[in-house]
Amino acid sequence: xxxxxxxxxxxxxxxxxxxxxxxxxxxxxxxxxxxxxxxxxxxxxxxxxxxxxxxxxxxxxxxxxxxxxxxxxxxxxxxxxxxxxxxxxxxxxxxxxxxxxxxxxxxxxxxxxxxxxxxxxxxxxxxxxxxxxxxxxxxxxxxxxxxxxxxxxxxxxxxxxxxxxxxxxxxxxxxxxxxxxxxxxxxxxxxxxxxxxxxxxxxxxxxxxxxxxxxxxxxxxxxxxxxxxxxxxxxxxxxxxxxxxxxxxxxxxxxxxxxxxxxxxxxxxxxxxxxxxxxxxxxxxxxxxxxxxxxxxxxxxxxxxxxxxxxxxxxxxxxxxxxxxxxxxxxxxxxxxxxxxxxxxxxxxxxxxxxxxxxxxxxxxxxxxxxxxxxxxxxxxxxxxxxxxxxxxxxxxxxxxxxxxxxxxxxxxxxxxxxxxxxxxxxxxxxxxxxxxxxxxxxxxxxxxxxxxxxxxxxxxxxxxxxxxxxxxxxxxxxxxxxxxxxxxxxxxxxxxxxxxxxxxxxxxxxxxxxxxxxxxxxxxxxxxxxxxxxxxxxxxxxxxxxxxxxxxxxxxxxxxxxxxxxxxxxxxxxxxxxxxxxxxxxxxxxxxxxxxxxxxxxxxxxxxxxxxxxxxxxxxxxxxxxxxxxxxxxxxxxxxxxxxxxxxxxxxxxxxxxxxxxxxxxxxxxxxxxxxxxxxxxxxxxxxxxxxxxxxxxxxxxxxxxxxxxxxxxxxxxxxxxxxxxxxxxxxxxxxxxxxxxxxxxxxxxxxxxxxxxxxxxxxxxxxxxxxxxxxxxxxxxx
Amino acid sequence: xxxxxxxxxxxxxxxxxxxxxxxxxxxxxxxxxxxxxxxxxxxxxxxxxxxxxxxxxxxxxxxxxxxxxxxxxxxxxxxxxxxxxxxxxxxxxxxxxxxxxxxxxxxxxxxxxxxxxxxxxxxxxxxxxxxxxxxxxxxxxxxxxx
Numbered sequence: 044x045x046x047x048x049x050x051x052x053x054x055x056x057x058x059x060x061x062x063x064x065x066x067x068x069x070x071x072x073x074x075x076x077x078x079x080x081x082x083x084x085x086x087x088x089x090x091x092x093x094x095x096x097x098x099x100x101x102x103x104x105x106x107x108x109x110x111x112x113x114x115x116x117x118x119x120x121x122x123x124x125x126x127x128x129x130x131x132x133x134x135x136x137x138x139x140x141x142x143x144x145x146x147x148x149x150x151x152x153x154x155x156x157x158x159x160x161x162x163x164x165x166x167x168x169x170x171x172x173x174x175x176x177x178x179x180x181x182x183x184x185x186x187x188x189x190x191x192x193x194x195x196x197x198x199x200x201x202x203x204x205x206x207x208x209x210x211x212x213x214x215x216x217x218x219x220x221x222x223x224x225x226x227x228x229x230x231x232x233x234x235x236x237x238x239x240x241x242x243x244x245x246x247x248x249x250x251x252x253x254x255x256x257x258x259x260x261x262x263x264x265x266x267x268x269x270x271x272x273x274x275x276x277x278x279x280x281x282x283x284x285x286x287x288x289x290x291x292x293x294x295x296x297x298x299x300x301x302x303x304x305x306x307x308x309x310x311x312x313x314x315x316x317x318x319x320x321x322x323x324x325x326x327x328x329x330x331x332x333x334x335x336x337x338x339x340x341x342x343x344x345x346x347x348x349x350x351x352x353x354x355x356x357x358x359x360x361x362x363x364x365x366x367x368x369x370x371x372x373x374x375x376x377x378x379x380x381x382x383x384x385x386x387x388x389x390x391x392x393x394x395x396x397x398x399x400x401x402x403x404x405x406x407x408x409x410x411x412x413x414x415x416x417x418x419x420x421x422x423x424x425x426x427x428x429x430x431x432x433x434x435x436x437x438x439x440x441x442x443x444x445x446x447x448x449x450x451x452x453x454x455x456x457x458x459x460x461x462x463x464x465x466x467x468x469x470x471x472x473x474x475x476x477x478x479x480x481x482x483x484x485x486x487x488x489x490x491x492x493x494x495x496x497x498x499x500x501x502x503x504x505x506x507x508x509x510x511x512x513x514x515x516x517x518x519x520x521x522x523x524x525x526x527x528x529x530x531x532x533x534x535x536x537x538x539x540x541x542x543x544x545x546x547x548x549x550x551x552x553x554x555x556x557x558x559x560x561x562x563x564x565x566x567x568x569x570x571x572x573x574x575x576x577x578x579x580x581x582x583x584x585x586x587x588x589x590x591x592x593x594x595x596x597x598x599x600x601x602x603x604x605x606x607x608x609x610x611x612x613x614x615x616x617x618x619x620x621x622x623x624x625x626x627x628x629x630x631x632x633x634x635x636x637x638x639x640x641x642x643x644x645x646x647x648x649x650x651x652x653x654x655x656x657x658x659x660x661x662x663x664x665x666x667x668x669x670x671x672x673x674x675x676x677x678x679x680x681x682x683x684x685x686x687x688x689x690x691x692x693x694x695x696x697x698x699x700x701x702x703x704x705x706x707x708x709x710x711x712x713x714x715x716x717x718x719x720x721x722x723x724x725x726x727x728x729x730x731x732x733x734x735x736x737x738x739x740x741x742x743x744x745x746x747x748x749x750x751x752x753x754x755x756x757x758x759x760x761x762x763x764x765x766x767x768x769x770x771x772x773x774x775x776x777x778x779x780x781x782x783x784x785x786x787x788x789x790x791x792x793x794x795x796x797x798x799x800x801x802x803x804x805x806x807x808x809x810x811x812x813x814x815x816x817x818x819x820x821x822x823x824x825x826x827x
Numbered sequence: 828x829x830x831x832x833x834x835x836x837x838x839x840x841x842x843x844x845x846x847x848x849x850x851x852x853x854x855x856x857x858x859x860x861x862x863x864x865x866x867x868x869x870x871x872x873x874x875x876x877x878x879x880x881x882x883x884x885x886x887x888x889x890x891x892x893x894x895x896x897x898x899x900x901x902x903x904x905x906x907x908x909x910x911x912x913x914x915x916x917x918x919x920x921x922x923x924x925x926x927x928x929x930x931x932x933x934x935x936x937x938x939x940x941x942x943x944x945x946x947x948x949x950x951x952x953x954x955x956x957x958x959x960x961x962x963x964x965x966x967x968x969x970x971x972x973x
Contacts, residue, residue: 086911086912086913086940086941086942086943086944087913087940087941088940148940148941148945168884168910169910174913176913176915176938176940325942325945325946328945329945737944737948739938739940741939741940741941741944741945741948742945743944743945743948745942745945745946746945746946748946749946749948749949
């Protein structure tokens with residue numbers, strides 16, 4: 044394959060429409076007769092609903108209808124489903140609107156539908172709800188204490204599941220014979236995703252055809268269609284079309300099936316008008332699924348030589364008030380399985396308790412379980428290195444899985460297919476000029492300046508697969524991907540991908556693959572996604588799966604196209620099929636490149652079928668469903684260099700080096716952008732962000748005034764580099780790069796700050812590392 | 828949210844007590860009260876306009892007095908509900924005579940929910956304290972001028 048496009052840092056084809064305001068987002072859409080929904084949300088974290096009075100709202104001019112949870116349930120609407128089940132897991136119902144009780148601030152109790160959005164919002168304030176407030180609990184550990192208020196009758200102790208992985212006895216034994224052990228207690232704080240486009244949904248019911256159309260901010264429109272149709276609303280799947288047009292960021296928060304799209308799809312038939320809802324930012328804070336929220340106790344054991352003997356991890360994972368679509372998978376199979384990191388660890392044991400609390404549900408957020416795992420592993424590595432008095436880079440190097448041991452079976456289920464961890468570490472050390480930096484650190488300390496160097500040698504598992512395995516682990520879906528490639532008579536190509544782009548640049552990256560494979564100009568390729576009406580069933584985009592799984596599905600279809608085209612070309616060239624070569628968009632007989640048929644000529648003949656191989660079907664299109672053989676395993680080393688002001692506690696990031704190995708890179712510009720964004724979010728968690736609930740489970744950090752997202756001036760200029768270890772089991776050799784930054788950055792920054800604070804004897808401070816916390820820790824250390 | 832403080836009125840305990848038991852005086856003392864009517868023994872219904880910055884709205888409140896021990900002590904509970912959240916406040920008021928003057932100790936705790944809490948948490952306590960101080964000053968001015 045000639046690579047005119049693959050590997051080229053092309054500017055994204057979709058960007059001109061985005062940056063000139065010509066994108067089409069759900070909120071941009073309008074239909075004749077459109078009416079608007081506003082949600083009435085609970086101000087209480089836990090309360091019994093005694094009565095809901097609709098009258099005043101209904102009397103408000105412009106109001107069309109007011110519905111409650113009871114109205115929906117009475118008409119047959121079912122609970123929102125959970126797409127990942129663990130053995131023995133408690134699965135209390137989650138209705139789109141609360142029926143008898145509210146269980147978190149922001150839970151919907153009624154919907155007001157009105158002529159315009161302002162009327163709907165005004166009238167929502169007129170709905171009178173009588174509540175009987177009940178005691179509430181927001182903290183995962185407190186929810187497990189005896190006497191804590193129960194979120195659901197089905198789980199009186201608030202335990203949703205207890206899950207474990209690894210060999211407990213073998214691990215305990217390793218700790219018994221250890222030369223040295225360390226233990227850390229870590230809080231991986233709750234984060235609130237903030238996609239720049241708030242969630243939105245618009246639904247229309249056509250009584251003539253009995254068909255529904257839902258436009259929704261979804262990362263996976265087919266999953267939305269399947270769950271809404273078959274599980275919640277009872278609409279035949281072929282009578283519901285889900286369209287997810289341009290979507291402004293998701294980070295996982297737009298994977299899930301939420302109450303709001305369910306409500307508008309149900310309500311459009313009730314009122315006989317199309318209905319739209321768009322979240323206000325305030326609503327996003329309490330209703331978008333949150334991320335992380337772990338409390339962990341982790342231990343590491345080493346022998347006399349400093350080689351790791353075992354790891355023991357105990358985690359309380361706060362799931363919120365209800366199980367969001369993939370909630371149970373995140374703190375289990377996407378967390379416990381990653382605890383081996385890049386290291387040879389003979390035995391690991393991890394147990395996780397999933398807990399209900401009176402908070403917004405928690406689910407996948409960029410990295411989803413893997414940043415939490417990396418934080419545990421990389422904090423342990425640093426704490427142990429310091430305990431042993433070893434250099435943190437050398438301690439890691441000593442414990443890396445060596446390149447000749449792949450495929451490597453970890454003690455926590457995953458089998459890594461490839462890796463060269465030392466390669467990435469060496470490159471990162473070289474870029475940062477490690478030795479000089481350590482000397483500089485020493486000298487600066489003498490002057491009262493505290494700089495720190497932090498490592499994060501991470502592993503990621505992308506493109507979760509294969510379907511048979513994930514099914515055996517509790518997934519209620521397969522995790523393959525689809526692609527339909529349609530060649531038109533003029534040789535132009537439309538590709539329908541089951542993955543979905545909401546910032547990842549598929550329209551460019553996928554077109555690069557197609558243009559190269561078919562030897563046609565990239566302008567001749569169109570990438571279509573996000574419409575169940577035109578795209579074959581697909582699983583969508585999350586978990587950095589689009590390139591390895593979605594891209595591979597496209598390649599399979601392109602191979603089928605080329606095979607058929609070769610047959611047609613052989614007929615036109617009056618040659619044997621096996622003698623025909625396809626190169627740079629031309630078919631010719633081996634050794635006679637001057638006599639050729641272009642791809643476009645062959646495409647035309649496929650549709651004319653005038654001069655055509657006997658027995659061959661006309662037309663030129665192919666579809667494929669690609670089920671990967673394994674996850675892909677990107678890895679890398681990130682190094683943060685920070686300067687901590689001991690008088691104010693303020694952290695400044697001086698440098699940030701990222702060396703990632705995501706296999707072959709389709710478009711370096713897009714890949715680099717993904718790494719930048721990921722690091723920014725990881726730094727956000729390390730230094731700034733955190734959801735704060737008060738003792739009554741009221742969310743205090745519920746706006747951008749109180750929730751600190753990173754801004755440009757919080758971030759350094761990133762130094763990005765790559766090593767390339769191709770994925771051995773997919774046709775492109777690609778692995779996935781969308782989450783590496785968030786997975787690595789948090790640990791790198793925290794390790795750097797703790798390294799800076801070593802002279803004060805400070806070992807650990809929980810995130811976010813705000814100036815106040817650091818200042819207090821320094822003050823206490825100085826007093827001691 | 829907690830409120831606690833004391834105030835010295837330069838007037839007798841009976842005058843202060845009399846004022847504190849008068850619904851119309853209470854209406855002026857509590858922040859944002861637009862209407863206050865007795866609906867039972869020591870139970871009042873009020874309409875209040877509460878606001879912190881951009882978060883303001885009209886609240887329906889029920890005010891209940893209990894443990895009335897003239898002229899020294901009573902307990903007050905204010906339950907308010909509005910579009911932006913709810914307030915459930917409980918407090919005590921204690922009066923002590925001191926040389927013809929009166930010392931008031933007040934103490935209370937409020938549970939606040941909704942937008943009022945999520946957006947206004949940092950401003951709630953200082954705002955409430957300011958309003959209480961203002962109300963008490965107004966009350967004193969009224970008591971000493973008449």
